[in-house]
């Protein structure tokens with residue numbers, strides 16, 4: 401979990417868990433943000449909820465999958481990294 405200083409973004413890094421994946425990566429999921437004078441605004445499904453309820457989450461690169469309960473450490477997804485850098489976010493991990 402990491403928060404951007406300017407926007408207070410809530411982002412999570414989550415590994416794919418599908419057995420069929422040839423290339424496994426840790427993807428970046430934007431869950432929402434907290435405006436300076438307001439409450440947390442959810443933009444997508446929560447990773448923790450996805451693990452518990454088997455609801456899919458969407459990564460910055462567009463990948464949609466159900467996060468596993470025991471995420472492994474994989475290299476950061478290059479597409480997620482590109483998107484995050486282009487948006488000026490601080491990267492998790």
Ligand SMILES: [Zn+2]
Nearest residue numbers: 427461477480
């Ligand atoms: Zn990705």
